[in-house]
């Protein structure tokens with residue numbers, strides 16, 4: 001009942017399979033959830049012996065890995081939850097998510113709260129889900145608390161350099177983050193940082209008319225917030241160089257929006273060998289402030305969407321490899337919190353809902369920019385797997401988990417009432433868009449968890465917990 005395809009040993013074939021050695025026409029042999037052989041074209045198949053799923057001209061890629069999802073359970077399952085969130089993932093071709101430690105209640109900041117989260121996820125997962133632990137001022141200076149959280153399986157830590165909007169997830173400053181680095185270095189696991197530091201500004205009163213403009217909101221969170229945060233993080237990252245006091249630690253900047261000076265700081269730090277990486281999200285590549293309708297708070301997120309010029313530079317940075325990979329930052333909330341009627345950008349909850357759509361959104365833009373499928377796969381599978389040290393995932397190679405998305409890049413669809421969104425709440429700023437790339441089927445460890453609008457009867461995704469034995473193998477950071 002975990003799979004819409006009854007066999008555990010089978011062949012999957014198509015004319016376009018994305019492998020680390022490029023695109024091939026061929027066949028992948030799956031046995032007990034693993035990839036056991038790959039043959040090019042009509043190579044030596046066990047075709048007479050094993051059932052074959054022939055996807056013809058559709059593309060088979062490694063399942064997508066989203067290292068930045070807010071699933072919000074336990075405590076705020078009315079915002080999303082493991083069931084709806086992982087169904088949406090499966091329908092979107094994502095096979096692994098890593099859940100953020102905030103927006104759930106309690107927040108995931110101790111061994112016990114991580115165990116509660118894993119317990120809450122039981123029998124609800126349609127894809128595999130790992131967990132980041134939270135770094136707050138309460139645990140940052142307590143290395144045994146951090147050790148417990150990492151021993152319990154948190155894949156790394158996440159913190160905010162500005163208020164997170166969640167009371168039991170207070171912000172950290174650079175000293176808090178610095179204190180966590182020796183522990184993280186020992187475990188070779190990353191710290192992910194929401195990189196905005198509030199800058200002094202004049203108290204201002206805005207009329208509702210002004211509050212309905214995205215530009216008003218944008219002006220309250222200028223690029224200097226990101227620049228300030230990243231400059232502090234770059235300083236800390238200098239200790240991560242080979243021979244440095246925090247060698248083995250790794251700082252990751254989540255959801256970069258500013259492609260100006262902030263990006264330059266990141267590029268310089270990388271040149272100097274600091275262990276620093278950066279993601280951006282489809283919404284920063286899709287939207288710009290010039291095109292956001294007044295009052296349309298579905299677009300509110302932090303850091304904010306910026307200018308069209310900034311958006312284009314962000315694309316170039318991604319294409320050039322200055323940005324390492326993509327994540328969704330799927331952060332939904334009940335529609336009431338978006339204050340859609342008033343259209344008040346300052347009062348609305350920030351967070352964009354997009355999980356199920358990230359592959360078609362990315363591909364629609366990539367196609368226009370001449371970016372090939374292999375590169376999409378790098379941004380969404382191999383690089384995120386490497387970053388999070390998911391050694392069994394991220395590519396179609398012998399020995400890896402049989403996590404696949406089968407999709408048709410040539411077909412387009414409209415995000416309208418006829419398109420089934422599996423998120424708990426259907427509001428998304430992508431409504432009304434025409435996107436290329438229809439997901440046909442999704443496989444998680446050989447199980448067909450989604451096919452043409454239908455999910456498997458039971459959820460057989462697994463929680464992914466870091467194990468201490470994995471550490472001996474070590475992280476292979478970007």
Ligand SMILES: NC(=O)NC(NC(N)=O)C(=O)[O-]
Pocket residue numbers: 070102103164165166194300301302303329331350351352
């Ligand atoms: N509490 C949140 O989910 N915040 C998120 N909100 C956004 N991105 O607007 C985030 O990742 O910062």
Ligand SMILES: [Zn+2]
Pocket residue numbers: 194254255302303
């Ligand atoms: Zn954030």
Ligand SMILES: [Zn+2]
Pocket residue numbers: 068070100329330331
């Ligand atoms: Zn987030």
